[in-house]
Amino acid sequence: MPVTLDKREGVALLTLDNPPVNALGAQVKSALGSRLEAALADASVTAIVILGAGRHFSAGADIREFDAGTNTPSLPDLTGRIEKAGKPVIAALHGTVAGGALELALACHGRVAEEGAQLSLPEVTLGILPGAGGTVRLPRLVGVEAALDLILNGRKVAADEAAALRLVDEVVPRGTLLARAMNLAERAARKGVRRTRDLTVAAPPPDLFARIEADLRKTARGRKAPQAALECVRRALALPFDEALLAERDAFLTLVGGEESRALRHVFFAEREAQKFGELTKGTTVRAIRRVGVVGFGTMGAGIAMAFANAGLPVVVTDATQEGVDGGLAKVRASYEESRAKGRITGAECAERIALVRGASDYSALSESDLVIEAVFEEMDIKRQVFRRLDEVCHDRAILATNTSSLDVDRIAEETKDPSRVLGLHFFSPANIMKLVEVVRPATVSASVLSSCLDVVKRMGKTGVIVGVCDGFVGNRMLYAYRRQADFLLEEGALPAQIDRAIREFGMAMGPFQVSDVAGLDISWRIRKRQAATRPKDQRYSPIADRLCEIGRFGQKTGAGWYRYEKGSRAPIADPEVEALVKAVSAELGFTRREITDDEIVGRCFGAMVNEGALILEESVAARSGDIDVIWVHGYGFPRHRGGPMHWAEGFGLARIAAVVDRMHAEQGSLVRPSVLLQQLARDGKGFGEGLSPQPC
Ligand code: 3H9
Numbered sequence: 001m002p003v004t005l006d007k008r009e010g011v012a013l014l015t016l017d018n019p020p021v022n023a024l025g026a027q028v029k030s031a032l033g034s035r036l037e038a039a040l041a042d043a044s045v046t047a048i049v050i051l052g053a054g055r056h057f058s059a060g061a062d063i064r065e066f067d068a069g070t071n072t073p074s075l076p077d078l079t080g081r082i083e084k085a086g087k088p089v090i091a092a093l094h095g096t097v098a099g100g101a102l103e104l105a106l107a108c109h110g111r112v113a114e115e116g117a118q119l120s121l122p123e124v125t126l127g128i129l130p131g132a133g134g135t136v137r138l139p140r141l142v143g144v145e146a147a148l149d150l151i152l153n154g155r156k157v158a159a160d161e162a163a164a165l166r167l168v169d170e171v172v173p174r175g176t177l178l179a180r181a182m183n184l185a186e187r188a189a190r191k192g193v194r195r196t197r198d199l200t201v202a203a204p205p206p207d208l209f210a211r212i213e214a215d216l217r218k219t220a221r222g223r224k225a226p227q228a229a230l231e232c233v234r235r236a237l238a239l240p241f242d243e244a245l246l247a248e249r250d251a252f253l254t255l256v257g258g259e260e261s262r263a264l265r266h267v268f269f270a271e272r273e274a275q276k277f278g279e280l281t282k283g284t285t286v287r288a289i290r291r292v293g294v295v296g297f298g299t300m301g302a303g304i305a306m307a308f309a310n311a312g313l314p315v316v317v318t319d320a321t322q323e324g325v326d327g328g329l330a331k332v333r334a335s336y337e338e339s340r341a342k343g344r345i346t347g348a349e350c351a352e353r354i355a356l357v358r359g360a361s362d363y364s365a366l367s368e369s370d371l372v373i374e375a376v377f378e379e380m381d382i383k384r385q386v387f388r389r390l391d392e393v394c395h396d397r398a399i400l401a402t403n404t405s406s407l408d409v410d411r412i413a414e415e416t417k418d419p420s421r422v423l424g425l426h427f428f429s430p431a432n433i434m435k436l437v438e439v440v441r442p443a444t445v446s447a448s449v450l451s452s453c454l455d456v457v458k459r460m461g462k463t464g465v466i467v468g469v470c471d472g473f474v475g476n477r478m479l480y481a482y483r484r485q486a487d488f489l490l491e492e493g494a495l496p497a498q499i500d501r502a503i504r505e506f507g508m509a510m511g512p513f514q515v516s517d518v519a520g521l522d523i524s525w526r527i528r529k530r531q532a533a534t535r536p537k538d539q540r541y542s543p544i545a546d547r548l549c550e551i552g553r554f555g556q557k558t559g560a561g562w563y564r565y566e567k568g569s570r571a572p573i574a575d576p577e578v579e580a581l582v583k584a585v586s587a588e589l590g591f592t593r594r595e596i597t598d599d600e601i602v603g604r605c606f607g608a609m610v611n612e613g614a615l616i617l618e619e620s621v622a623a624r625s626g627d628i629d630v631i632w633v634h635g636y637g638f639p640r641h642r643g644g645p646m647h648w649a650e651g652f653g654l655a656r657i658a659a660v661v662d663r664m665h666a667e668q669g670s671l672v673r674p675s676v677l678l679q680q681l682a683r684d685g686k687g688f689g690e691g692l693s694p695q696p697c
Contacts, residue, residue, distance in 0.1 A: 003031035005038060010046045010189075011182050012039035017053040024100050025062035026071040033073045033081065040085055047185035048085070050108065051092040051178065052101075057117070060099025063126065063265055066256050075100045075132035076249055079107035083195050088188035092181035093117045093159075093168065103132035106141060109193045110184050111168040113159040114177040119167060122154035124225045126268060127261030127641060131252030135232035136244045137196045142167050144204035144233065148212060151229050197241045209234060222507050223641055224260050259651055263643030267633055270626030270644070274465045275454070277623070287397065287452040293318070293369030295386055297328025297359060300403060301375040303431030306332055309356040310432060311460040316358045316365045325359035332357050335432070363393045370395075371456065373425055375403040378527075383407060387415040387422070399449050401425040402440075406472045409442040419444035425453060426473060428635045436635035438473050439464045463634050468621035474613075475631045477621075478645070481612040484671065485604040485664070486512040487542035490582050493593040494601065496562045497574045502598040503605065507639030512605070513562035514572055516545070517555035521562075525549040540668050544585050548578070607660035610649040614675035617688065625688035650687045658682035 002018040002025075014035050016022040024032075032050075039045050052058050061075060073081075082089050082104065091105035094114040102119050105111050113119070121130045121138070129135060130151060139147040142165045149155065159171040172180040188194070212230060220226040228251045236244040255261050292308045294301045297319035305315045305328075319325045333354055340350040358365075366372050372394055374386045383402055390400050400422045402412050413422035424440025437457045441450060450466065457464035467474045486499050500511020510518070525546060535541060548561060555561030556570060563572035586593050613628045622628050629644020642648045649657050658679050664672040681688065 001031060002028040003035050005035045007042075007045065008182065009186075010044060011185050012042065012045045012048045013178075014039065014048060014050045015053050016050070016058055019054055021056050021059035021096065022052045022054065022101070023059050023062040023064075024075060024104070025065055028062075029071070029073050029075065029078055033078055036078075036081065036085070036089075040087060045087065046189040047087055048089045049092050049178070049181045049185050050089060050104070051181065052094065054095075056095035057091075057093045057097045058101035058104075059096055060101045060103075060122075061132075063268065066128075066261070066265065075103065076245060079104055079132045080245075083107040083109075083197055085109075085193070088185055088193045090181050090185045090188065092177050093119065094177055096120075099123055099130065099134075100132050103130055103134045103137070106137040106196055107133060109195065110188050112170045112172055112177065112181045112184055113162055113168040114172055115159055115174055117159045117162070118156045119159075119162050120154060120156040121151050122156075124152060124223075124229055125154040125264065127223075127225045127258065127264040128255045129225055129229035129232055129248070129252055131249060131256075133245055133248070135229060135248050136236040136241060138167075139201050139233055139236055140196050140199040143202055144237065145208060148208070148230065148233055151233065152212070152216070152226050201237055204237075222639065224258060225255055228255055260641045263641055263647055263651075266626070266643045266647045267629060267640055270624075270630050270647075271463060273624060274463065274627050274630045275458070277450075277454075277466060284447040284451045286455045287370065287399065287448060289313070289370045289399070289452060289456045291316070291369050293366035293372035293394075295363075295366070295372065295374045295390070296376040297324050297331075298375065299331070300427065300429060300431060302328050302331045302335070303429060303433075304373055304375055304403065304427050305357045306335060306353070306432035307427065307460055307462070309353045312356070313456075313459075314356050314358070316360055316369065318360045318363060318365055320361070322361045325361050329357065329359045363389050366390070367393050367395060369398055371399045371401065371453070373401045373403055373427075375427075378404060378407065378523075380407050380411065383412050384415045387412055391416040391418075397421075399423070399452060401453065403427055404440075405476055408471075409440050409469050410444070413442045413444050420446040421449050423449060423453060424469075424473070425457075426475075428475075434635060435461075435463050436475075436631060437462050437464045438467045438475060438631065438635075440469060440473055441466055442469055463630060465627045465631050466623065467627075467631075468619070470616075470619065470621050474616055474622050474628055475635050477616065478609045478612045478628070478632070479636065481672075482605045482609040483512050484542075485608045486601075487544060488540070488668070489596055489601060489604065490544055491542055491586050491589055491591050492596060493586070493591075494596040495574070495579055495582060497572075498596070498598075499601050499605075500572075502601040505598065506602050506606070507642055509637035517561035517563055517565075517572065518570075520555045520557055521545060521549050522554045538669075540671060542585075544582055547581055547585065553578075603656075603660045604664060606645060606648070606652075607657045608664060608672060610645050610657050611661045611672065611675050611678055613646050613649075614678035614681075614688070615673065618675055618677045646688050654678060654682040654687070655685075 004015045004017055006013040018028050039048050088109045090110040091108040092112050094117050097117055097119045099122055102121055121134050123130050146165050162168045163171045216226050232248045232251050235247045292313050292315045294305050294317040297317045301317055305317045308315045317328055319328055336350045336354050339345045372390055376382055376386055402424050405426055409424040413419035416422055423445045426438035426440055428434035428436050439453055454464045472480055496513040500514050503511040553560040556565055559565050564575040616622050625646035628646050632638035632644050633640050638644055661674050665674050
């Protein structure tokens with residue numbers, strides 16, 4: 001039974017028992033409703049306590065049921081019934097108390113939270129809003145400003161803060177929750193019930209809503225849920241309680257059926273699916289990773305070292321010279337000091353993390369490391385040399401990883417005596433901040449090495465996605481395809497600022513040319529020069545970026561790239577010199593420049609990207625389209641509320657994408673190779689999830 005009913009000393013205990021997270025699905029709601037009625041009808045019961053079995057009180061409404069439509073009783077019905085009950089109902093909260101679960105607690109007549117409990121209303125992160133009274137009851141309990149902070153940011157509040165906000169009545173030590181909740185229930189039974197609906201809301205500061213609206217215009221661009229939640233809170237102040245509840249319900253139902261919520265729920269589940277690898281890692285032992293080594297103390301090496309130190313793991317970082325080591329350590333110190341100064345970490349945490357990172361100029365310092373990550377120059381010969389050395393100095397059980405962003409990990413693994421312990425761990429820059437790690441799986445790697453790396457990536461609070469070996473793996477390979485169309489569009493008639501604006505309006509944090517100016521144009525120039533000899537002569541190639549590099553425009557670091565920059569500023573300014581260069585290249589290549597629409601920019605850039613994603617699925621370089629979406633959301637700033645490129649493409653229409661791809665193929669030949677999978681799904685009117693059974697990549 002998903003809800004049990006016990007009686008103790010005149011108090012009825014209703015326990016939610018629906019592993020793993022006590023989600024409030026149809027059966028739980030129905031059982032809770034009937035158990036509640038039974039307790040209310042039982043004359044020997046004076047008060048009721050609702051609690052959760054297992055690690056969490058409850059993760060809220062069952063998100064999987066959102067597509068199934070409303071089921072009875074609805075959560076708003078249930079919370080209404082609890083609030084109106086003639087006997088006191090007390091919520092005993094521990095672990096996660098999220099969304100509808102917190103709304104259930106808000107409707108109770110008292111709340112006790114155990115130390116360690118985390119309370120939140122994360123609905124806007126799922127493209128919805130609290131739909132079981134949260135926007136109406138929370139302002140009555142904690143005030144409008146605090147309520148808006150919680151509702152619009154989906155922020156988790158720890159038990160102590162919840163008490164300070166008067167969101168809970170008491171915080172109690174671990175192990176005492178039930179006793180203290182029963183105690184509160186007995187007291188409430190003597191005093192009579194106190195209902196949240198009867199509380200009055202203090203008027204908020206007069207400019208509060210205007211201020212928040214202005215903020216949302218910047219932070220929630222293109223989103224519907226935050227604005228709708230704000231409106232609900234506004235109505236909660238203006239309307240009678242029950243009318244405000246009805247208005248909230250309407251707003252919730254509109255959002256839950258909308259594209260934003262579908263996309264955000266897709267990402268929620270894709271993130272969790274990405275952690276599952278079926279047979280690939282089933283039953284394998286996870287090796288203990290207690291000490292980590294990093295080779296190369298550049299920006300990437302320092303970022304990786306900090307990512308491990310942030311998770312409490314000691315790291316030793318080697319560099320070829322003592323100067324390199326000192327520079328790297330200085331970078332780490334400066335970064336932590338800055339975080340401390342900004343209040344992101346305490347002084348003690350800062351000192352602890354700095355102490356966890358050691359530097360060395362000799363490979364022998366890596367002999368004790370259980371995992372070593374190479375982060376040296378992106379050059380195959382150099383990497384192979386590093387792996388030969390690692391093979392000599394590291395202990396037999398050590399896992400050896402390369403942070404390459406594109407090179408053939410199979411070839412790197414060949415350099416070692418035991419290639420089963422070699423794989424790629426592709427961190428994204430800055431590695432101490434970015435959540436994504438592509439876990440690159442060469443043919444020879446063992447399942448236990450894969451599981452161990454996924455485990456350590458999770459311990460670092462990052463999202464690991466397994467990908468196969470190919471040039472650029474999943475993320476960069478799709479990025480090349482997208483970026484190439486942006487370059488071609490310049491030649492045909494667009495300018496960098498127009499393309500960047502269209503892509504930003506789509507929802508990407510930055511356009512491709514802005515990104516390039518931030519990253520520096522010189523690195524990809526070097527790669528292109530290396531590839532020049534093998535590039536087919538008849539293949540279309542845009543020389544504009546090369547021309548910019550030839551005149552020393554490497555991006556922000558040189559004050560000029562695709563844009564120009566005022567001294568000390570990072571604000572891009574369109575530059576007539578770049579416009580002249582773009583137009584000159586168009587003329588040289590024989591293009592008659594034409595009007596390019598934003599729709600064409602979006603269709604071609606993202607169409608090429610999605611087609612590449614479909615090829616990646618065909619080749620089993622990624623196991624699922626959701627994995628690709630997770631990679632793009634976490635590693636490349638793809639707007640989460642659009643669900644990732646593959647999910648977005650399904651909504652946009654795979655047939656429309658296939659048509660754009662066909663046109664690009666007709667004009668650009670093998671540079672855009674139409675994916676058979678994409679064409680097939682488009683013909684059959686299916687989505688990516690329907691055309692494939694997940695393949696281990
Ligand atoms: C809501 O409440 C709307 C209301 O306002 C009212 C409406 C009328 N539903 O994350 P994990 C699954 S909206 C269904 O790996 P952890 C999850 O998919 C809800 N399933 O564990 C996974 O399944 P599987 C607002 C859910 O320990 C398994 O549980 N609530 C739900 O790392 C384990 O999850 C939220 O947004 C759910 N609500 O973290 C809370 N939650 O094993 C969302 C989880 O098949 N949940 N699952 O892959 C979380 O934040 C985390 O799951 C939690 C546990 C912290 C609870």
